[in-house]
Amino acid sequence: MxxxxxxxxxxxxxxxxxxxxEKLSTLPGYEEATPDMIDQIIEGGAAICQDILFPLNQSGDKEGCTFENGVVRTPSGFKDAYKAFTEGGWTALAADPAYGGMGMPATVNFVLQEMICSANMSFGMYPGLSEGAYNALHLHGTDALKQTYLPKLVTGEWSGTMCLTEPHCGTDLGLIKTKAVPNSDGSFAITGTKIFISAGEHDLTSNIIHLVLAKLPDAPEGVKGISLFVVPKFMPKDNGDVGARNGVACGSIEHKMGIKGSATCVMNFDGATGWLVGEPHKGMRAMFTMMNTARLGVGMQGLGIAEVAYQNALNYAKERLQMRxxxxxAEPQKPADPIIVHPDVRRMLMTGKAVTEGCRALAYWAGMHLDIAERHPDPAQREAADDLVALLTPIVKAYQTDMGFEIANMAVQVYGGHGYIWEHGVEQYVRDARISLLYEGTNGIQAMDLVGRKMSAxxxxxxxxxxxxxxxxIEENQADPAMQDFVFPLAKAFAKLQQATAMVAQKGLKNPNEAGAAASDYLRMFALVALAYMWARMAKAATEKLAAGAGDKAEFYDSKLKTARFFYDRILPETDFRFKQAMAGADSVMALDAAGF
Amino acid sequence: MxxxxxxxxxxxxxxxxxxxxEKLSTLPGYEEATPDMIDQIIEGGAAICQDILFPLNQSGDKEGCTFENGVVRTPSGFKDAYKAFTEGGWTALAADPAYGGMGMPATVNFVLQEMICSANMSFGMYPGLSEGAYNALHLHGTDALKQTYLPKLVTGEWSGTMCLTEPHCGTDLGLIKTKAVPNSDGSFAITGTKIFISAGEHDLTSNIIHLVLAKLPDAPEGVKGISLFVVPKFMPKDNGDVGARNGVACGSIEHKMGIKGSATCVMNFDGATGWLVGEPHKGMRAMFTMMNTARLGVGMQGLGIAEVAYQNALNYAKERLQMRxxxxxAEPQKPADPIIVHPDVRRMLMTGKAVTEGCRALAYWAGMHLDIAERHPDPAQREAADDLVALLTPIVKAYQTDMGFEIANMAVQVYGGHGYIWEHGVEQYVRDARISLLYEGTNGIQAMDLVGRKMSAxxxxxxxxxxxxxxxxIEENQADPAMQDFVFPLAKAFAKLQQATAMVAQKGLKNPNEAGAAASDYLRMFALVALAYMWARMAKAATEKLAAGAGDKAEFYDSKLKTARFFYDRILPETDFRFKQAMAGADSVMALDAAGF
Incomplete structure (x- = not known):
């Protein structure tokens, strides 16, 4: 198990x-988010993840969601777990106190997200999608819409969705066909089919609030003609109850490789009543509000899966006896040694450890800047933090999900043939993780976002x-002898990244295919340098703690230094390889005619 | 679909x-294997793979095998397909004419295996395992055993298995507990439990012949005390019919990530009657006969999955319209361009193409040497070919399966979210391919075989x-201007490989952990150089054909040169990265205590 x-x-x-x-509690509105308070919250989150969500992960995969006569049932136990989750206030954690939220920083929410995704990624989709809907309404909705929907989303009584994709378009949302026709009362009649709608229909909440992209009759062509609407499953009454059923229904659910506890729905809108969110034809902007939060959230799925997969691989490697x-x-009294003694098994475990811990630092660093961007009193600081988050978003999304998948696969590899068997639970991590490289923009799209939008912005x-x-x-630490093993390789990789940046930007200006052909490898390079930076900071923190006398935590800090060394020895060298790939140019990528393949 | x-x-x-x-037909016994004959056979094989096996691949995955009261049922259609397969003589293809085989070279069989694995990897397990059993009996069995079992295995009337793994041991077969106690009539009573037995029980054949590793009462400890036995499900009668049921039964089947059409069985031997194959306590040698063939066969699974996954990704990339x-x-009359125009999609497709075609050349090259090793009149040539096959076996197994999995994942990535949905069929390739990195020795074990056994042999x-x-x-072609783009990078990577070989060998002598810590990266380096060699040979062949005037095949040969360039630009640079990893040493891999993880 x-x-x-x-x-x-x-x-x-x-x-x-x-x-x-501790810096967070100096930000206006986050005064209560002291390290102690944060620690308490995280301990509470850990408990619900370990005790309530995790035990449902395998059974949820086995049972999956079912669809019958338009009704979707989540796996056994999800309803009770969701009740416990909302009663614990976890849907309210980072929400605005004006609507009943706890108003905790995004950083704290990131930690919770990591733990949820380790424990039960499928379950996490339900509150995760609600958060996207909450964000879009909170930032772009009218007061009336906010008063109607936000408090219910915050308590978790209602849940939310993001209805973007249609059968013929995912990435290319300019092609959407869903129509919104104005009604006489200021609402709109929404008609069309949306696919891949996570949590589109389920039995966890009394209402489901769909955020839907559609086109108004007078819409311009393409992405400049998309508007965002809120479409509830049941019409909300003034007293907060749910009223009549709206014209939206689930047509079927998908049979997927993984996250089987998460209902992925075809949603049919048939003249459903909706209300405009934000301005007409400006839906893409509001959509990106949801999307960017969602992309970071998907990055946290990568981290969560990497962590739990690593833990299981480690556990198995300590128990399984095989060869000397x-x-x-190493343990002559036993019939064979635990496989953790074998260098190739350790190589896999150390990779899992170094990558997972590096990704955690990177993700939380991005989270901290999300909070600074939101709350810092100095607008220049807010802008700087916002820029950094914008830059890091595609990197966190793509690299962390690549790694979640890779480390889930490493865990299977450590298990050997047993890893292929459902009962052991690790092959599920591979299947669950696989979606995270695809949704909210494939990882190739993230790379295009990085080189196409973020690089030149x-x-x-x-x-x-x-x-x-x-x-x-690098400048501050390069003279410190204790830091040289970490700062030197960082500086070298960083210089390569700067060189690649200049080259990709320059070549891309002349021929955009050059940027496109380099994009994925450039993103990987960037992520590796970001991790090298985080590992150098972790090494510095550990060195300082050890120098100050770490007591019974000395072994813990020492393990950070050893893991850092492994990172620089074994993982960072990928940078040079990706540099060569990114610099190889578009010629050989584009040389073949489509017919020549 | x-x-x-x-x-x-x-x-x-x-x-x-x-x-x-054409060289094959100059080998004694292979006179009939002329290029024309081989081509006819391959066309026939293509037809059965495309028309009979492929249509059952998805339905086989959906339905899976079922187990009830000791009986295993294969998915609908498998029985008829197996009948067509045996009636077509495909189980006899490479078998000894003395037992009813067609006596075709291994090379031809490799081609068939590739196509079978593209079409239906699960189905391929049944004849694949029979081949392993056939080989073990053919090489190590007594005449009586051969007369009894081989003709039936060759017609496919009976099938075979390899019963090695037990719950507590897979890699470490020295730990097996299954016992063989001599009976008075020269047979043995076999008792024990074997797990992960592919084709251990099914409904395709009238008898199943288990090749079983077990220990005699006087067996020395460890791998030097293992003997091999043949244990039929039904006792064979002298007239070739099946007689009484033997004491072996299937206890359950596994619920696996993929290859669901292949029954993976727990087999319980309860005093089952068996006969010794080969010498007492020398079972590991006979077992390696099966194993080495099986390892190459698993490498072909990687190639087969890579090919079919690539084909589907390509097909989708030409059809799916998304973005400009x-x-x-590129196609202004359509609402958007086919995604094959996008550089990042092409990067994935070109990788699929370059790796798949490179692996095919490598695998068939190994196949040709298998035939030379078997049939060349000159013992020195036989030895040389046999050595090369021994060297290439772990490389073909590990690299080709790594790539099968990677390219299946690339196909999913090209499909985007649709790739995650069962109906499209590509996520199945990921799940099916995943086992190939694990069984017949994990890819880490292959790497240890390369650095531990093959390197020093x-x-x-x-x-x-x-x-x-x-x-x-390199020497012969480096002065040819047409070959310089291919030979120079090959020579550079080859020099690195030689350097790494010397270093790994040297360091490994002092401390075996050094070899262990380098093994997987060294194997990958080796594989990349092997592919670079194959691509250089392919480029040379294409260049010569073009120079000779290739007519309407000019575009075909030109695409080989373009794909070769992509290989050297984008794929071969991984060699330097793996070199650095392999050279990084064991220190940071081994630094942490097990408790420090």
Whole structure:
């Protein structure tokens, strides 16, 4: 049976020792978010994830969701778990107190998201989608819409969805066909078919609030003619109850590779009543509000799966006895040694450890900047933080989901043939993780976002938000003998990244295919340098703690230094390879005619 | 719905233009295996794979195998397909004419295996396992055993298995507990439990012949005390009919991630009657006969899945309309351009193409040497070929399965969210491919075989069987201007491989953990150089054909040169990265105590 224990020590290390989470409580509105309070919340989140959500993960995969006569049933236990989740106030954690939220920083919510995704990624889809709907309404809805919907989304009594994709378009939303025709009362009649709608229909809440992209009759062509609407499953009454059924129904659910506890629905809108959110034809902007939060959320799925997969691989590697250590029996009293003694197994485990911990630091760092962008009193600081988050979003989404999948696969590999069997639980992580590379923009689309939008934005201003702190860190620490093993490889990889950035930007200006052909490898390079930066900061924090006398935590901090060394030895060298790929140009990529394949 | 067309042009290119398959008919016993005959056989194989096996692939996945009261049922249609397969003589293809076989070369069988695995990997397990059993009996069985079992295995009337793994041991077969106690009549009573037995029980054949590893009462400890036995499900009668049921039964079947049409059985032997195959306590040697064939066969699964996944990704990329080309609309009359215009999609497709075609050349090259090793009149040539096959076996197994999985995942990525849905058929390739990295020795075990056994064997003699022809090819072609783009990067990567070989061997002598920590990355390096060699040979063949005036095949040969360029631009640079990883040493891999993880 799979295991999961929330990695609280590692989470605390990143929050307290590396990122200085105490800064959050100096931000207006986050005064209560002291390190102590945050720690209490995280402990509470760990408990519900371990005790309530995790035990339903395998059974949810086995049972899946069912669809009958328009009704979707979630797997056994999900209803009770959702009740416990909402009663614990977890849907309210980062929501606006004006609508009943707890008003905690995004950083804290990121930690919760990681733990939820480790424990039960399918379950996490339901509150996750509600959060996207909440964000869109909170930022773009009228007061009346906010008063009607937000309090119910915050308590979790109602849930939300994002209805974007249609059968013929996912990435290319300019092609959508769903229509919105004005009614006489200011509402709109929405008609069309949406597919891949996570949590589109289910039995967890008394109402489901769809955020739907559609085109008004006078809409311009393409993405400039898309508007956003809120379409409830049941019409809300003034007293907060639900009224008549609206003209929206689930047509079927998909049979998917994984996240089988999450209902992926075909939603048919047949003259359903909806209300405009934001301005007409400006739906893409509001949609990106949902999308960017969602992309970071998907990045957290990668981290969550990586963590739980790593934990299981480690657990198995300590228990499974097979062959003797190459240097002679390690546990001669046993019939064979635990496989953790074997260098190739350790290589996999260390990779899992180094990547997962690096991704955690990167993700929480992005989370902290989301909070600064939201709440810092200085507009310049807000802008800087917002830029950094914009830059990091495609990197966090693509790299962390790539790694979630890779480490889930490593876990299967550590298990050997047993990893292929459902009962052991690790092949589920591979299947569940696989979607995260695809939805909310495939990882290729993330790479295009990075090189196409983020790289050039404001003459490279977004890039500088990352390059400056990294450059500064290198400068400040390169003379420190204790830091040289970490700072030197970071500096080398960073220089390569800057070189690649200049080249990709330059070549891309002349021929956009050059940027497109380099995009995915460039993103990977960027992510590796970002992780190298986070590992250098972690190494610095650990070194300082050890120098100050870490007591019984000395082994913990020492393991950070050893893991950092592994990262620089074994993982960072991928940068050079990706550099060569990104620099190879578009010629050989584009040379063949479609018919020549 | 997924598509598959046997890639006959690409297969012919490798066989005829690159490897010179006509050489096979000069080997004693293979006189009939002329290029024309081989081509006819391959066309026949393509037909059964496309028309009979492929249409059952998705339905087989959906339905899976069922287990009830000890009886295993294969998915609907498998029985008829197996009948057609045996009636077509496909189980007899490479078998000894003395037992009813067609006596075709292994090379031809490799081509068939590739196509079977593209069409229906699950189905392929049944004849595949029979082949392993056939080989073990053919090489190590007594005449009486051969007369009893081989003709039935060759017609496919009976099938075979390999019963190695037990619950507590897979890799470490020295730990097996299954016992063989001598009966008074020269047979043995076999008792024990075997797990993960592919085709252990099913409804395709009238008898199932288990090749079982077990320990005799006087067996020495460990792998030196293992013997091999043949244990039929039904006792064979002298007239070839089946008699009484033997004491072996299926206890359950596994619920697996993929290859659901293949029954993976727990087999309980309860005093079952068996006969010794080979010498007492020398079962590992006979077992390796099965294993090595099986490892190459698993490598072909990787190739087969890579090919079919690539074909589907390509098909989808030509049809799916989404966004405009970065350089302006490619098909302005359509609502959007086919996604094959996008550089990042092409990067994935070109990777699929370059890797798949490279692996095909490598695999068939190994197949040709299997035939030379078997039939060449000159013992020195036989030995040389046998050495090369021994060297290439772990590389073909590990790299080709890694790539099968990677390209199946690329196909899913090209499909975007649709790739995650069962109906489209590509996520099945990911699930099916996943096992190939695990069974017949995990890919980590293959790497240990390469650095631990093959590298040092006979003072590096195995290595020289590869290094010499590659070095010679470089020397012969480096002055040819048409070949420089291919030979130079090959020479550079080859030099790195030689350097890494010397370092790994040297460091491994002092500390075996050094070899272990480098093994997987070293194997990957080796595979990349092997592919670079194959691509250089393919480029040379294509260049020669073009120079000779290729007529309406000019575009075909030109696409080989373009794909070769992509390989050297984008794929071969991984060699440097793997070099750095392999050279990074064992320190950071082994630094943490098990408790420090």
């Amino acid at each position: 799979p295991v999961y224990t929330a990695p609280l020590d590692n989470i605390r290390f990143v929050l307290n020792d590396v990122l200085g989470v 250590a190459l240097t002679g029996p 404001n003459y490279g201003r977004y890039l500088r938000r990352f390059f400056h702190p990294v450059g500064q860190f | 997924p598509v598959y067309t046997a890639p006959l042009d690409n297969i012919r290119f490798v066989l005829n233009d690159v490897l010179g398959v 080309a970065l350089t302006g609309p 006979n003072y590096g003699r195995y290595l020289r069987r590869f290094f010499h022809p590659v070095g010679q090819f």
